[in-house]
Amino acid sequence: MAPQNNNSSGGSSAPSSPRAEYTDQQLHNALLQFYGGSTATNENCGHIFGFGNPDHEMSMLQRITATTMLDYESKLTNGEAATAVSSIQTLLEEASSFHEAHGPILPLQSIIQSKSPCMTLAAEFKRASPSKGDIASHLQAGEQACVYFGAGASVISVLTEERWFKGSLEDLRDVRLATTELANQNSLSRQHQRPAILRKDFITTKYQIAEAAASGADTVLLIVATTPFNVLQELILFARSIGIEPLVEVHALVELDVAISAGAKVIGVNNRNLHTFQMDLVQTEKVAEELTKRGLTFHHDDCLMDDDNKPQLSLCALSGMSSAHDVDRYRKVGVGMCLIGESLMRATDPGVAIKGLCLDPKDYAASQSVSGGAYTGGTKMIKICGLTDPNDALVACRAGANLLGVIFAEKSKRKVSVEQARDIVDAVRKFGERSDRMEIKINDNSNCNTPLSSLVAKSHALELAARRPLVVGVFQNQPLDFIKEMVEKCGLDLVQLHGSEGMEAANSKHFGVPALRVVDIELGSDGSEDRTSMDTAASILNEVTSDPIALLLDTSIKGDKHGGGGTGQTFDWTIAESIQNMGLPVIIAGGLTPENIGEAVGNVRPWGVDVAGGVEAGPGVKDIDKLQKFIGGAKKAAVEASKGF
Numbered sequence: 001m002a003p004q005n006n007n008s009s010g011g012s013s014a015p016s017s018p019r020a021e022y023t024d025q026q027l028h029n030a031l032l033q034f035y036g037g038s039t040a041t042n043e044n045c046g047h048i049f050g051f052g053n054p055d056h057e058m059s060m061l062q063r064i065t066a067t068t069m070l071d072y073e074s075k076l077t078n079g080e081a082a083t084a085v086s087s088i089q090t091l092l093e094e095a096s097s098f099h100e101a102h103g104p105i106l107p108l109q110s111i112i113q114s115k116s117p118c119m120t121l122a123a124e125f126k127r128a129s130p131s132k133g134d135i136a137s138h139l140q141a142g143e144q145a146c147v148y149f150g151a152g153a154s155v156i157s158v159l160t161e162e163r164w165f166k167g168s169l170e171d172l173r174d175v176r177l178a179t180t181e182l183a184n185q186n187s188l189s190r191q192h193q194r195p196a197i198l199r200k201d202f203i204t205t206k207y208q209i210a211e212a213a214a215s216g217a218d219t220v221l222l223i224v225a226t227t228p229f230n231v232l233q234e235l236i237l238f239a240r241s242i243g244i245e246p247l248v249e250v251h252a253l254v255e256l257d258v259a260i261s262a263g264a265k266v267i268g269v270n271n272r273n274l275h276t277f278q279m280d281l282v283q284t285e286k287v288a289e290e291l292t293k294r295g296l297t298f299h300h301d302d303c304l305m306d307d308d309n310k311p312q313l314s315l316c317a318l319s320g321m322s323s324a325h326d327v328d329r330y331r332k333v334g335v336g337m338c339l340i341g342e343s344l345m346r347a348t349d350p351g352v353a354i355k356g357l358c359l360d361p362k363d364y365a366a367s368q369s370v371s372g373g374a375y376t377g378g379t380k381m382i383k384i385c386g387l388t389d390p391n392d393a394l395v396a397c398r399a400g401a402n403l404l405g406v407i408f409a410e411k412s413k414r415k416v417s418v419e420q421a422r423d424i425v426d427a428v429r430k431f432g433e434r435s436d437r438m439e440i441k442i443n444d445n446s447n448c449n450t451p452l453s454s455l456v457a458k459s460h461a462l463e464l465a466a467r468r469p470l471v472v473g474v475f476q477n478q479p480l481d482f483i484k485e486m487v488e489k490c491g492l493d494l495v496q497l498h499g500s501e502g503m504e505a506a507n508s509k510h511f512g513v514p515a516l517r518v519v520d521i522e523l524g525s526d527g528s529e530d531r532t533s534m535d536t537a538a539s540i541l542n543e544v545t546s547d548p549i550a551l552l553l554d555t556s557i558k559g560d561k562h563g564g565g566g567t568g569q570t571f572d573w574t575i576a577e578s579i580q581n582m583g584l585p586v587i588i589a590g591g592l593t594p595e596n597i598g599e600a601v602g603n604v605r606p607w608g609v610d611v612a613g614g615v616e617a618g619p620g621v622k623d624i625d626k627l628q629k630f631i632g633g634a635k636k637a638a639v640e641a642s643k644g645f
Helices: 024-035 060-077 079-083 088-102 108-114 141-151 169-185 206-214 229-241 253-262 283-293 300-304 324-331 342-346 350-355 361-367 390-399 418-431 451-465 480-490 533-543 574-581 597-604 624-642
Strands: 120-125 155-159 196-200 219-223 247-250 266-270 314-318 337-340 381-384 403-407 470-475 494-497 515-523 550-557 586-588 608-611 616-618
Touching: 024 060, 060 206, 088 169, 088 206, 108 155, 108 196, 108 266, 108 300, 108 314, 120 141, 120 342, 120 350, 141 155, 141 169, 141 350, 155 169, 155 337, 169 196, 169 206, 206 219, 206 229, 219 229, 229 253, 247 253, 253 266, 253 283, 266 283, 283 314, 283 324, 324 337, 324 361, 337 342, 342 350, 381 624, 390 403, 390 418, 390 624, 403 418, 403 608, 418 470, 418 480, 451 550, 470 480, 533 574, 550 574, 550 608, 574 586, 574 597, 597 608, 597 624
Parallel strands: 120 155, 120 337, 155 196, 196 219, 219 247, 247 266, 266 314, 314 337, 381 403, 381 608, 403 470, 470 494, 494 515, 515 550, 550 586, 586 608
Antiparallel strands: none
């Protein structure tokens, strides 16, 4: 069967449409020929997934690589189109003319090392991907790259693969020209050095490297996982011969051996296994540890030394990062560059998102220095509750939801079966490129000596974990053993207690996963509240314990002894504001809709927002338009609100 792929976004690049479709046998044969055919050796190919196994099933990475090779083969050798294709020599002449007109190639390793002690950011332009489908297919490459550059990116990565990533060489050229023009305009200011431009594609030939240079690239990505050692070595040497220092990508430690032996100087660790699409952020740390064991110098802080003592290598983290905490995590192990794409492509304001990464360690330290004061971090968590369909869950994930709620409460119109919950969990895990429950790591901090400080720390841990969406099981006055059973059967990441169970019931020891604790904000029958917001906030904080992972405030009606929720009414949001002014971030729910979410986020700046009925076409059936507008509205309002802080 021929591999399925996304439709193109247009734009001129090789290979040109219409595209051929290939059989599995053709793809297999292309790979075998690339590996060396009958002369392929374990020395050159032993690190390649499935090498030597005649029954091996190709991974998606291998399918894409083989398809790209066959597309180029067709372009370069078949029919009338081949006569119009430039030779490598012609491409190199075009590259020379391009760089004479628009500036020389920038040395990647020098660019990275020059940013020390700040983290170098490679911001990526990626319209789509095989695992996520469309990400932001409407964006224009040059415009987005200028936003990245203006906010502090020193490298711009451009996906040029057409079928699955909807990219093109035209995107690469547009990015190079637009950022060069912007840098020239800023030549009298502090930001006069243009960013280095990375061609990110499935490169297997010298032709593709020459093609990249002719389109303005400063560097190219070489993927060890699909490239024989001897070919990798040839490609590295060819790239250097024309002034390009390649970014050599590894995932497994066996691939690190190949990269080092082939002479790589800039090594990128893809935290995503491109054969399985599983994400593991520890992978970069494993490579850093291995380099240290081998006595190879790479630590980014050491780049401040004189030229003779600079590190031999530069280490880069690729995939899965989205926050200042991720950047700091890798800064601590000596990483010099972080490549971030999807979260910036999805961001309402990518410039604000980049500033929030705290590339300068001083900025990160300042952001973490406030303790015991008001919570002023703004809205970071979006929860979509009452899901019954995995397709709705995926829409929410793609739009940017952090928490996906499935309801087990008996009285709920949105109650799910075990099978429905399991299907949603499977869909969310696949989207998040994981195969198991997400572990929420809560640091045992000796400074957390009060329930309030403990909850603040736990909320922070949940925020970090929920960068990839988590599934929450919602329960109301149900036996703890039943809740634990549902956690295990369905694979829930955490639970939410929405009844009169009490704070202590939210201790993770009861279920094996953390629990959100709902606090009811009681309204009278006429919709009014009996106490002032300050009194209510003080009363809530008086009753909190360190058992839950976080608090969620929701509306209830006076006299309902079973717990609130599902009222469709808002409570006085200044209660949430008062609690956050006392230091505790909270999630708010109750009566939120696409129409009022901007007001809620903009005025109150709650840590999180939660919606169910406000984005439905009917009980348990989400209205896709409302759902997307709600999440988009929350994100946009959060960005605008942050500008005042």
